[in-house]
Amino acid sequence: MALDGKAILGRLTRRAGRRDGAEDTGAREAQGAAISPFWVIVQKEFGDHIRSWRFTILLAIITLACIGSIYSAVSAIRGGALKDELDFLFLQMFTISDGTLPNFITFVSFLGPLMGIALGFDAVNSERNRGTLSRLMSQPIYRDDFILAKFTASLLLVTVVIFALGLLVMGLGLFTIGYPPTPEEFWRVFFFLVLAVVYVGFWLNLSILFSIRFRQAATSALSSIALWIFFTVFYGLILNLIARAIAPSSDAAVQRILNYQETMLWLNRLSPAELFSEATTTLLTPNVRTLGPFTLEQVYLAIKSPLPLGQSLLLIWPHATGLIAATVICFGISYVMFMRQEIRSRS
Template sequence: MKRNVENVFVVAQKEFADSIWSPRFYLILGIFMIALLVNGYQAGQNISGMSGRFFAGLSPLTMGFMGFASQMSLLGPLIAIVLGFDAIVKERKSGSLNVLLTHPVYRDQVITGKLIGMMVTLGLVVVIAVGASVGVMLGVSGITVSVELISRIAVFMMLAFLFMLGYLALSVAASTFTKESSDSLIYSIAVWLVLGLLLGMVAYTAAGIITGQQRMFEVSSDDPSSMEKMEKRNKIARNIMSLSPSTHFTELINGPQISGGYVVTSAGGAGERPSEMRGLFDTGFTLGHWVEQNWVNLVVLIVTPVILLLVSYMAFMRQDITL
């Protein structure tokens, strides 16, 4: 048992070292940090100008983290895909797997070690990039850092890691089933494009066709039927968009969304406190209430990478790695 753990640790250590010393790692970390730092500075300036006020039921802090969630949902998947798209196929093409398995190291130890190494690398990226950018935002805005705020930032990092881990697991799965690194990269990016960018447009277009409510501007407060159609359109669209991890991630951070904005509850205009929780950083509510309200989204973010990693694990254990 001790020998098995040592083998896994050695493989994980090698995978982690290969990742952090590669030029590709510094490139993606630099791009990620620059994007988040710029967003953090801009968000900090906006927050300092809105302190103490609420707009459309959203606090300045919540609105500040909306930008982070948007950047994470856009760039996060690409970072994760670049880290994992050649994890298995590169080793198989180079023949290093055959050499490695001639030593007292088994397949399960190899795949487990590689997955752990990549997950640690991903976690390091999230902690460095998000930690630095959030620090800039809080410093510029002048928001007092409390224990509660630190705990919510820690939860935000965890959610960002889980979200990106889903796409890392996707790229590892593609690397396991394909025979070329280029194919693995293309398939992974194609899935990201569909789920992250195209699904929203497809969802609202399809929902509009189904309900006959093509545009939001067709809604009239004097026409109950048009309001019902719009509500039905939004419900159908959100059900379709729930296929994307980005939807669950952004709703965990920002609260429920509809096309063109956020779901309107009983909150009024500027200066009025919302009566329902609007995302993770709505400090008027406890984290327990947040979990109760968003547990479905949370479960999806956890289950998605677990399933994909298990698929990769089982496929690697069964496939022929000889060339």
């Protein structure tokens, strides 16, 4: 996997080097071959992550979880859990389980944020505490390049890990069920993996934000984890309370019930975890035709058939946009905070 990463990185850096060389209007023409400081930081951070114990442990947990989920999915398929739904058998590798262990998407949506947080929670404050930040900031680099490089390096690593795991699951699936994916299934899995990277990217950026805000790495890690637990556990509970309070009676007008449903859905979608889970369900279960409430009238005469890939993508477009927007907002806040901070040694 490290090799994969380095190859990607090498290509990226070469490309960036060329682009930068063209842009950098001749301040140091003799050194046109030197790559921009941004990619130097990315390279170093990437190397640091790969060599760190933290990453090794995390990778071990996630790999084990994924192997477990495949085992559970395969035994479910063997046990005849499918019956009539033989469409998209390959995608079921990711979505079903025999009940002993959660399925692949549950693992990704649960452990992904943890990986993002683990890679980002001490990005800036550890440099500050080690006294390297002030040394770094006295080099000719832009401040925003520094946090952007930290983010890029970690995101690159996340991309490598998620794609490696996803392809691993696909490969193992091929072995065990002996049923090849159709191109559409392949692309669905591909977009699911891209979405997972975006989702982890959000948590990564959030933890970088906390690492700028809080001087102690422990505080920043705890706040990130607190927020993560809040969205995965408590947010649902709170919504249930609200739902009970504002629910209309069962004999209320259709419009009122619809309004109520829409409100609840809207509140629910404030949580990035919910956005991600809706989007992955849509992608990996093509039979999902709509995400909002619908009346019997709308279902009447509808043909029960899976959605084509394009339509599924259209359905989750707002979700993807929402997740990316949340990431960008976090980055914007980090940027403003970091630009205004005074960099002194170890304080």
